[in-house]
Amino acid sequence: MSSSVFLLSSLRGVSLRGGTAIAMGTRNTGTAARWRLRTRSVHVLRKSGKGKGMEMNSPPPPPPGESRYGNKREGNKRGSSKRIRRSPTHSPSPSLKHSDNSPTYRPSPRFKKQLILQEAQNRIALFQAERERERGGLRKEKEEEKEKEEREKRRREGVRMLRESMVSDRQRQLQRERGRGNMGKLGSGSRWKYEIEGSLSKERERRVGREVQQRPLELQKSQKRRIIPLSSPPFDSRIQSGQKPSWSQKPSTSAKPSFGNKPSIKPNNNGLPQLKEFYRPPPSFPSYTQRKLKLSTFPSFPKTSPHSSSSSSLSSSFAFPSPPLLPGLLSSLHDILGPEARPTDIQRLSIENIVDPLPIANAVDATAAPEHKEYLLASETGSGKSIAYLLPLLQSLKLSEWANSSSSSNFESLSEYTYTPRSLILAPTHELARQLSGFAKMLCHEIKLRVVCTSKANVGGRERGGARGGVDTRHSSPSSTSAGNPDIMVSTPMKFLEMIFGRGWDNHTHNTSTSSTSASTFNPPTKRTLNLTQIEWIIIDEADVLFDPDFNTFTRLILEQVARAKGRVVESEKEVKVLSAGCYPEVAQGLEESLEVDNSLGLGEAKGGEADTGKTWTLSGSTTRYPFNLILTTATIPPALLVYLEQYHPMLFVNRSSSSLSNTGILRSPNLHHLPPSLKIEHVNWSGGNKLADIEKRLRAVWMEDERIQGGSTMAMGSTTTTPPTEPSKIIIFCNKSTKVLELGDYLERKGIKTVVLTSTIRESLNNDKLVKSDVAKGDWRVEAEEENSKGQRDVEIEGKEGSERRRGSNKHLNGFLNVKPSSSPLSTSLTPLSSTPHVLLTTSLLSRGLDFSPSVKHVFIVDEPRNVVDFLHRAGRTGRAGREGVVVVFGRGGGRGGIGRKGLDMEWRGGRGKQGKAREGGRSLFT
Numbered sequence: 001m002s003s004s005v006f007l008l009s010s011l012r013g014v015s016l017r018g019g020t021a022i023a024m025g026t027r028n029t030g031t032a033a034r035w036r037l038r039t040r041s042v043h044v045l046r047k048s049g050k051g052k053g054m055e056m057n058s059p060p061p062p063p064p065g066e067s068r069y070g071n072k073r074e075g076n077k078r079g080s081s082k083r084i085r086r087s088p089t090h091s092p093s094p095s096l097k098h099s100d101n102s103p104t105y106r107p108s109p110r111f112k113k114q115l116i117l118q119e120a121q122n123r124i125a126l127f128q129a130e131r132e133r134e135r136g137g138l139r140k141e142k143e144e145e146k147e148k149e150e151r152e153k154r155r156r157e158g159v160r161m162l163r164e165s166m167v168s169d170r171q172r173q174l175q176r177e178r179g180r181g182n183m184g185k186l187g188s189g190s191r192w193k194y195e196i197e198g199s200l201s202k203e204r205e206r207r208v209g210r211e212v213q214q215r216p217l218e219l220q221k222s223q224k225r226r227i228i229p230l231s232s233p234p235f236d237s238r239i240q241s242g243q244k245p246s247w248s249q250k251p252s253t254s255a256k257p258s259f260g261n262k263p264s265i266k267p268n269n270n271g272l273p274q275l276k277e278f279y280r281p282p283p284s285f286p287s288y289t290q291r292k293l294k295l296s297t298f299p300s301f302p303k304t305s306p307h308s309s310s311s312s313s314l315s316s317s318f319a320f321p322s323p324p325l326l327p328g329l330l331s332s333l334h335d336i337l338g339p340e341a342r343p344t345d346i347q348r349l350s351i352e353n354i355v356d357p358l359p360i361a362n363a364v365d366a367t368a369a370p371e372h373k374e375y376l377l378a379s380e381t382g383s384g385k386s387i388a389y390l391l392p393l394l395q396s397l398k399l400s401e402w403a404n405s406s407s408s409s410n411f412e413s414l415s416e417y418t419y420t421p422r423s424l425i426l427a428p429t430h431e432l433a434r435q436l437s438g439f440a441k442m443l444c445h446e447i448k449l450r451v452v453c454t455s456k457a458n459v460g461g462r463e464r465g466g467a468r469g470g471v472d473t474r475h476s477s478p479s480s481t482s483a484g485n486p487d488i489m490v491s492t493p494m495k496f497l498e499m500i501f502g503r504g505w506d507n508h509t510h511n512t513s514t515s516s517t518s519a520s521t522f523n524p525p526t527k528r529t530l531n532l533t534q535i536e537w538i539i540i541d542e543a544d545v546l547f548d549p550d551f552n553t554f555t556r557l558i559l560e561q562v563a564r565a566k567g568r569v570v571e572s573e574k575e576v577k578v579l580s581a582g583c584y585p586e587v588a589q590g591l592e593e594s595l596e597v598d599n600s601l602g603l604g605e606a607k608g609g610e611a612d613t614g615k616t617w618t619l620s621g622s623t624t625r626y627p628f629n630l631i632l633t634t635a636t637i638p639p640a641l642l643v644y645l646e647q648y649h650p651m652l653f654v655n656r657s658s659s660s661l662s663n664t665g666i667l668r669s670p671n672l673h674h675l676p677p678s679l680k681i682e683h684v685n686w687s688g689g690n691k692l693a694d695i696e697k698r699l700r701a702v703w704m705e706d707e708r709i710q711g712g713s714t715m716a717m718g719s720t721t722t723t724p725p726t727e728p729s730k731i732i733i734f735c736n737k738s739t740k741v742l743e744l745g746d747y748l749e750r751k752g753i754k755t756v757v758l759t760s761t762i763r764e765s766l767n768n769d770k771l772v773k774s775d776v777a778k779g780d781w782r783v784e785a786e787e788e789n790s791k792g793q794r795d796v797e798i799e800g801k802e803g804s805e806r807r808r809g810s811n812k813h814l815n816g817f818l819n820v821k822p823s824s825s826p827l828s829t830s831l832t833p834l835s836s837t838p839h840v841l842l843t844t845s846l847l848s849r850g851l852d853f854s855p856s857v858k859h860v861f862i863v864d865e866p867r868n869v870v871d872f873l874h875r876a877g878r879t880g881r882a883g884r885e886g887v888v889v890v891f892g893r894g895g896g897r898g899g900i901g902r903k904g905l906d907m908e909w910r911g912g913r914g915k916q917g918k919a920r921e922g923g924r925s926l927f928t
């Protein structure tokens with residue numbers, strides 16, 4: 001039946017009965033009716049009534065493009081019967097009944113065509129929409145991928161530019177040295193050999209300098225190349241005018257852009273910074289002027305502040321600019337540094353790049369999500385990095401305090417915690433933490449922010465410092481209403497972790513490795529001690545130490561904990577090797593909350609204090625952006641640090657501006673990896689007899705020289721009255737080992753020279769590595785790995801000597817040596833005998849980092865060959881700070897420029913990453 005062809009003469013009417021259509025008419029009537037009525041059953045009756053109504057089994061709808069009405073020719077054969085035109089939109093409902101008398105419906109070919117076309121279009125649109133949906137997903141993925149690639153490309157570009165600029169610094173240095181016939185050999189292959197030239201005669205410098213100045217202009221032009229416009233040169237105008245540069249020199253704003261020297265030699269394979277290039281010629285050397293960076297001059301800040309009329313006079317005479325600095329900050333700077341002070345290179349970079357601008361009235365969008373900053377500040381020792389990071393920190397805290405002053409109830413709801421700091425400064429030693437907190441407090445004097453420093457007294461008031469729960473609030477502002485909500489908390493990493501996890505959380509490693517230590521138990525904090533959710537800023541001072549292999553586990557753990565508390569997991573923390581955290585279930589639980597623990601760890605097994613070191617913890621759902629502002633500071637960027645930062649802080653290397661490729665998050669002064677220009681190096685040969693006597697002789701020579709100078713100046717002034725005697729210079733002596741420190745201390749005391757002796761406080765006798773880590777963890781950042789006596793035992797804690805006990809609760813043991821208050825620390829006018837007041841501080845590298853010693857410390861003695869150049873730079877940098885004069889006396893075989901140790905500072909740069917990504921120098925890890 002279904003194959004029958006019905007040739008019906010005409011279509012007269014269509015009706016539906018119980019879902020079956022009945023059509024009367026000519027051929028194709030059934031098809032037309034079927035289509036129009038959307039039904040598969042149609043009875044077609046001939047008009048004449050001769051034919052019997054038959055049921056047609058309708059075929060399924062035709063595929064797209066094929067007509068339901070047969071081909072065109074067939075359609076054309078239709079008779080010329082009467083046609084009823086209907087609108088193409090007309091579509092009778094299946095329930096619609098046509099009376100048998102109604103005119104026969106017969107769609108016109110054009111209408112049919114339209115219908116077919118419409119359907120085809122619908123189908124195509126559907127098909128396209130589907131494909132579009134599929135493609136949309138793919139495109140989004142592709143876009144994300146592209147964006148990622150773009151970011152990575154910019155990051156790489158940033159790294160490349162940074163390295164290039166570092167290498168080019170070295171190349172310029174080499175060229176200068178060649179120009180004056182100085183050392184500076186380029187070794188074969190990737191090895192660069194340098195020698196330290198610390199004692200060029202002034203005459204020679206002047207002579208060679210003239211030669212360089214007279215070089216043909218063409219040569220100078222041919223050496224041009226682009227350099228990173230990180231900063232403008234310091235003191236250039238003074239140099240041009242032949243004057244001696246000083247810290248009070250106003251920076252020139254008229255310098256034109258220029259280019260540095262084109263590298264005439266290939267960098268070594270790894271392209272990492274050369275740490276031995278620390279000798280910098282005095283600024284009077286003419287080529288220094290020639291090579292000055294002119295690409296970016298320091299921005300000229302408005303001279304007066306529109307925000308404060310009272311500060312306008314100040315800012316016009318004071319080179320720290322306001323705006324952007326708050327007038328209160330400016331006035332504290334004025335008090336501390338004096339009216340003549342000018343920002344140093346690193347401070348200018350910080351003000352330019354990091355300090356938040358003052359808000360314009362009614363233009364603050366408090367709801368806008370802040371863009372978090374990430375910067376590395378790198379500049380030579382004594383160049384004012386503390387101010388460089390404190391300025392943006394304090395300004396931002398104050399501004400956000402004002403912005404949130406209406407919603408102060410915020411803190412009340414957090415009163416369940418003992419401390420809710422808004423920012424954190426991490427330092428490697430307690431001494432440095434104390435000094436920094438004191439300095440921050442001075443800067444906060446006007447703007448009234450609260451500063452606290454953690455001390456030896458531990459969390460929860462269990463030890464001394466009790467009432468304040470282990471936090472020394474003596475430094476907090478007098479206006480402080482609540483020490484529990486400090487604006488700034490200064491701490492060492494381990495102290496801070498102790499406050500998070502509870503005292504003794506790390507003790508397991510310590511206990512298992514020390515038989516003589518009384519087992520200290522883990523005391524989780526009874527009250528929640530620290531609330532990390534309000535932390536807006538983290539500053540990591542001495543980043544090269546805090547990210548070195550001994551410390552980075554703990555530093556990263558802190559960063560991760562804060563990020564976690566603020567609701568974000570950081571990608572850089574994907575794998576955290578926790579030294580001993582798995583030992584205690586409580587700690588493990590705390591970690592487990594924040595870390596997705598690898599199944600193999602079996603935290604349950606860790607109960608009972610089994611050694612459980614070096615486990616890998618994995619984080620999930622991570623990102624590379626920290627949910628707080630982060631500033632790292634360092635005076636040296638060893639390759640290990642660069643490698644580490646590339647891996648864990650990639651955002652530092654991403655360009656900040658699309659117009660310039662050089663604007664990364666790494667701000668460094670041009671003098672990085674050089675000794676401060678005001679520092680002189682002297683070499684002393686051992687006499688071949690008693691070395692201790694040689695040191696004593698040299699000490700006395702310094703004091704005799706002091707007397708001579710004083711006498712000379714008195715005579716020169718033609719004074720008839722007696723000038724009050726000035727106090728003898730204070731001297732710091734660095735040894736490599738505690739035994740040597742003790743021995744020398746004893747000797748000098750016997751000779752009537754009062755000393756302060758200070759090393760890391762190690763009580764235990766042991767010879768394995770674990771204690772080293774544990775002690776480092778306690779805040780003694782540099783535990784001398786070689787510091788073993790002949791029996792292979794460690795030295796005992798140095799106690800019982802007056803002034804030599806290391807008190808973590810205060811810096812009293814360093815009284816007289818540390819720069820307590822810069823403005824109030826000129827040389828004393830009363831003579832204190834050498835036998836009653838200590839004038840000599842004997843120590844190891846423990847105190848070589850970050851501490852700002854008083855201007856009366858004019859000499860540093862380095863009696864043992866430093867382990868590496870980084871060590872040398874930091875030890876030497878304890879004097880000659882802030883542009884003051886200082887002398888480094890280096891004792892050693894051979895004297896002269898080689899006296900500092902051909903094995904030591906002449907070490908070849910082997911370059912790059914050791915097996916575990918560690919920097920190695922002279923075949924030795926920089927951080928062993």
Ligand SMILES: Nc1ncnc2c1ncn2[C@@H]1O[C@H](COP(=O)(O)OP(=O)(O)OP(=O)(O)O)[C@@H](O)[C@H]1O
Pocket residue numbers: 247337341342343344347379380381382383384385386387634635819822849850851852877881882
């Ligand atoms: N612009 C300035 N003008 C004069 N003195 C300054 C200036 N900035 C800082 N100082 C002083 O310089 C000294 C050294 O500063 P600071 O300790 O911050 O140096 P640093 O770069 O952190 O050194 P280090 O690398 O050893 O840690 C301090 O006494 C400080 O008061």
